Amino acid sequence: MSDEPTEVEMQDGEAVEEEHMMYGHGNMTEEELNSKYPNRPHNHSKTLPFHELFLTLFNPLNENKKKPTGPVVARKKQGPHGPGHAPNEIRRSIIDRFISRWRKEVGNDIYPAFRLIVPEKDRDRAMYGLKxxxxxxxxxxxxxxxxxxxxxxxxxxxxxxxxxxxxxxxxxxxxxxxxxxxxxxxxxxxxxxxxxxxxxxxxxxxxxxxxxxxxxxxxxxxxxxxxxxxxxxxxxxxRQMKVGATEKTIFDIWHPDAENLFNISSSLRRVCWELYDPQFRLEGDNRGINLMQCFQPQLAAFQMKSMEQMVSRMNPTEEDPVFWIEEKLDGERMQLHMMEDDETPGGMRFGFWSRKAKDYTYLYGNGFEDDNAALTRHVRPAFNEGVRNIILDGEMITWDPKEDAAVPFGTLKTAAISEQQNPFSDGNRPLYRVFDCLYLNDVNLTRYTLRKRREALNMSISSIHRRLEVHEYQEAQSASQIEPLLRQVVAQSTEGLVLKNPRSMYRLNERNDDWIKVKPEYMTEFGEALDCIVIGGYYGSGKRGGFLSSYMCGLRLDDEYVQQGANPQKCYSFFKVGGGFSADDYRQMRHLTEGKWHDWDPKKPPIDWVELAGGDRQYERPDVWIKPEDSVVIAAKAAQVTSSDQFRTGVTLRFPRFKKIKNDKDWKSALSLGEFLQLKFKVEEEQKDKQFKVDDERRKTRSRKRKKEVEIQGQNDNATTSYAGPATKVFDGLSFFIMTEAAKPIKKTKAELEQFVKSNGGNIVASEKDSSTILIADRNLVKVASLRKDDKRNLIRPSWLIDCVKQSELDVGRPSFLLPFEPQHLFYTASAEAGKFDDNVDEYDDSYAKDVTPEELLALFDRMPLTVGDGSDPSQILDQLNEHEHELDSLPGWMFHGTKIYCSDMAPELMRILAFAGGDVVESLEEDELSHVVVPKDSARLKEIRKAVSTRRKVPRIVTPLWVTDSWQERTRLDEERKLLRIPLWNVANTQAGYAPA
Incomplete structure (x- = not known):
């Protein structure tokens, strides 16, 4: 018998050597790994070649995410595997195939591959420090x-x-x-x-x-x-992969408990090493959070259209209608873990982790006697007697003891380091505001309601003034109680509010309606527009890659600076603007400035022409710059002015928006620093005399005009139905046997359904004998049960009838067609046709053939898993946009956010665009805080409308429908001035006397 090692033995030896190479350079030795993970899997062979990742996983996933083309009605779910395969199914198949191959050819330790497939979730490898x-x-x-x-x-x-x-x-x-x-x-x-x-x-x-x-x-x-x-x-x-699948999808295919384990541990290593066996399931305490293990916290949902809608999401009951209102804090989300530990001086060991699972224990302290702690050495009295271990959820903010006020976000780490070095100074310090208790004395509290968790928090924690404080809340029972608190938020220039449902449990790594953010919005803009000089440009990425997509605007210096030797054209950086430009605007900007731009050299900044904030750090540094004499003046408008250390002026515009190019102005007539400061002072003085009014009414759910009832002609000429709309011929030539009434979406009796079918061209029969007869049922009556048992015919819900007529009305002017059956339309499907109608909807049950209502769309969203075709994480996208709110301008669903619009003589499809893009379309000119009126310039009502709005305190903009269509085409809200129907100045007294404005 040969002494040479077998092929299997060689593979095992190579696998062991490879494993030692991979895990031998980390934070733990192999012995420590074996001690902490005694049951971790070991591969039997070497890992796959690196290029197999993109050849067999990334590239196929990216190919799969490409959308199929073709007519919407005819399009079916398809992919590389041919018709009948949904993109979601193909995506899962690609991932499952890779995982199966790994198990077979390598082994059960997939951690090496996952570290490269989802590198943004790998907390074990430090950041590279490479941009x-x-x-x-x-x-x-x-x-x-x-x-x-x-x-x-x-x-x-x-x-x-x-x-x-x-x-x-x-x-x-x-x-x-x-x-x-x-x-x-x-x-x-x-x-x-x-x-x-x-x-x-x-x-x-x-x-x-x-x-x-x-x-x-x-x-x-x-x-x-x-x-x-x-x-x-x-x-x-x-860590910017975008492979065509999210980590949620990958985790789910690896193991059904993988996402849950990652949420409670933030450890990719544990997901791979503890859940390598699909038959093993997490149970009991293993499914919950644990001490000294960072978890993914619960997140707050984004603001909805109306206060009433948000309050309704708090699920109030008659017995318990209460919801809570907290101030939204402007800091860094932080979880605090504390447990008994004899080896830590002071007897208690601490751990601090951010929402992104970054360990900040080194900064805030690992114990009560940590001399390098920015926080823990000050908070021993905060923990009441009897607290052996605890996990707290809260916000770490920067506090200025001199002003006794919070400092805007961005200074927290500097304040913590300063506190470490000088713990008893009166400089800025970190302050931990606690709003939840998730673990107490070995008990996981996430399964308890917020009210119970708050009781535990109050029993275990006492506030330490300006070090560690329990965050306050107010109880409320109606939407009207939110507005006064929002006014306070505006006055104090804080972040906003958070509404919370006290009956809710804590849900890890979810952004749900149990917590909802509310931010203030101001009803007056900071002036109509500011005429500022363009001094810099930024190249875009993605779809805007390759050309300047946003610009830096500056304020020129006044004569007093020039007398001191400054260049007369020198400007201070003021704000960046990228929203509101149309394709024509970009073309005009390129035409006016072509050949005049200079690359920005960080080593030799054009300090005599453009001065940025931050000194040598050059905050908000543009890619290119331009001399004011070669540049253009643009008019921009904004919601308000806010302090900022990122711009040389010390202030900047919040939500700036391009209005137009001022071809009649040059750099000498652009706004100067002194002129702006005078304007700012004037506005602030005026605002002191006014009461801020938050747009509560604008957020109310859009009311809809009630359609008149339609009289149905048939056996009973007086029969009516609540469905409104013109009669159609959509059911011409078809016979129907209607066996029951309709329960939803519109309640109709059996007789009303029969009249409804007749009025739209159909024929009613009294039996199912003819195989071409369409059978309608919504309840399991005796006749219906008999047909189901026979299993030869499909039974269709009445909702299909209603959907067909509604779609036919929307497609007025086009040939009527029957909607294909969808799974939701089938009360019973014969076994021979099982699955036949699945391809008439996509993987989320969204119809390929019919328009959906807002209610149906919300229901679709509720059923959707958190997966995105391009591989991005929706929660991360929303978080990033929330941090950079001006970027929401590029989203079609946000374009008209903040507007309240009345439409006259306007096509329904344009009204749908306004509503879809965030506008609040109202049905009355009398609505408070009306911002826009859309009316064709040749409308017979134009004179009447002008007279009606001229008496209002704040006159809304009257614009043509082109403002809507052009904004939609350009994917940004264009300035109204371009499509404005101007209202001549008109004396209110004359208007009231009956003289109509021209």
Whole structure:
């Protein structure tokens, strides 16, 4: 018998060696890993080649997310596998196939692959300290190309259109890397690096930090990978994968409890090592949060259209109609863990984690006697006697003891470091505001109601003034109680409010209606418009990649600065604006400024022309700049002025929006710093005399005109139905046997249904004998039960009849057609036709053939899983937009947010656009805080409307329907001035005397 090792033994040995390589350079030794994870799986073979990730997983997923084309009605769910395969099914199949292959060819330890597939969820590997610019510099040096060459400039200025580069790559750094590397690859075919080797090098890269240590590692990648491999590697380093599937989908296919375990632990390692066996299920305490294990916290839903709607989502009952109102804090979400520990000085050990699972214990302290703690050394008295362990949820904010006020977000870490160094100074300090208790003395409280959790919090915690405080709340029972508190929020310039349902449990990593954010909105803009000079430009990314998509505006200095030696054209940075530009506006901006832009050189900033905030840090640094004499003046409007250290003026505009180019003005007539400060002072004085009014009415659910009842002609000429709309011929030539009444969506008796069918061209019969007769039923009566037992015919719900007629009315002027049956239309489906109608809706049950109502759309949203076709995480997208609210302008559903609009003589499809895009379409000119009236310029009602609105305190803008259509086409709300139907100045007394304005 040979002494040579067998192939299996060789594979096992290689797998052990590879595992040691992967896990031998981390924070824990192999012995420590075995101790902490005694049952962790071990692979029997080496990991797959790195390129298999994108060849068999990423690329197929990205191909799958491409939308099918073709007529909507005829389109069926399809994908690479042909008709009948929904994109969601194909996506799951691709992932499942990869996981199955890994188990078979490698083993049950999939952690090495998951670290690269969802790198943004890997908390075990430290951040690399590498952004696009740093990576670009490293690659330029590694490829040994001249930093002034075209390719080097294309990398270093990746947002700019390339000199000889594909415009599609502008704004896509990884794509730009692929483009440049492809010209000088060390390999033209995929390399031989395994997933384990890539992980080992990435671990080294994460601890290298300094460029001289990082460069050799990047060189190894460059010599062993081709251009496509390096492109995906760059995405992993930047943690911007977008592979066509979310981690929720990947977790769910790996193990049914994977998402839950990640939510309670924030540990990708645990998800892979504890749930490698699909037959094993988490039970009992293993499904809940645990001490010293960071979890994913509950999040608040975004504001809804009306206060009443938000209050209704609190699920009030007659016995308990109460909801809670808390101030929304402007800080960093933080969870505090405390437990008994004899080895920690003071007897208690602390842990602090942010919402993104970053460990901040080093900053706030690990114990009561931690001399380097910014918080824990001050809070021993906060924990009442008997508290052995606890987990708190709250917000860490910056507090200014001198002003006794919170400091705006962005200064927290600086304040904490200062407190570490000088713990008893009167400088800014961190303050922890606690609003929830989730764990107390070995009991998981997330399954208890918020009211019970609050009781536990009050029993266990006492506030320490301006160090650790229990966050206050107010009880309320009606929407009217919210407005006064919002007024206080406006007066105090704080973040807003959060409504909470005291009957709700704590739901990890969910953004649901149990908590809802409410932010104030002001009813007056800061002036009509500000005429400011454009001094800088920013290249866009994605769809706006390759050209300037937003601009920096500045305020020119006044004569007193010029007398002191300043350049007369010098400007201070003031604000950035990117919303409100149409394609024509961009073209005009390019035409007026072409050839006049200068690249911004951080080493030699144009300080004599443009001055930014931050000194050498150059806050809000533009990609290019322009001299005022070569530039243009634009009019911009905004909601308010707010303090900011990011702009040299010390203030900036909140939600600025482009209005128009002022071709009649040059830089000398643009707004100066002194003129703006005078205007600001004047506005503030005026506002002191006014009471801020929050737009509660605007948020009320849009009321709809009641359609008159339609008389149905048939056997009983007096019979009517509550359904409104013209009679159609949609049922011509069809026979119906109606066996029951309709329960929903509109309640109708059997007789009313028969009349309804007749009025729309159908024929009513008294039996089911003819196989072509359509059978209608909504209840399991004797006859219906008999037909179901026979299992030969489909039974259709009355809702299908109503949907067919409604759709026919919407398609007025076009040939009527019957809607295909959808699963929701079937009361019973014969076995022979099971699944036949599934392809008439998408994977979320959204119809391909009929328009949905707002109510149906909300129901669809409720049923949708949190998956997105492009692989992005919806919760993360919303969070990012919430942090940068001006970016919401680019969302079609936000375009007319904040408007209250009355429409006259307007096509229904335009009204639907307004409503879909966030506008509040009302049916009366008498509505309070009406902001716009949309009316054709040749409307017979125009004179009447002008007279009606001229007496209002705040006259709404009267615009033509082109304002709606053009804004929708440009995907941004255009300024109203372009489509304005101007109202001449008119004396109110004359109007009241009966003289109509012209």
């Amino acid at each position: 696009e610019m740093t990576l670009a510099k490293l690659l330029v040096r590694v490829m040994k190309i001249d930093k002034n060459s075209e390719d080097a400039q294309n990398l270093l200025h990746w947002k700019l259109p390339g000199v000889k580069s594909s415009s599609a790559m502008a704004g896509d750094f990884a794509g730009r890397c692929f483009e440049v590397i492809s010209k000088r690859p060390m390999r033209t075919t995929p390399g031989d690096m395994t997933i384990a080797e890539v992980n080992e090098l990435l671990d080294r890269l994460s601890v290298a930090q300094k460029e001289e240590n990082q460069r050799p590692i990047i060189e190894q990648f460059y010599t062993r990978m081709n251009a496509e491999e390096l492109m995906w590697l760059v995405r992993m380093i930047l």
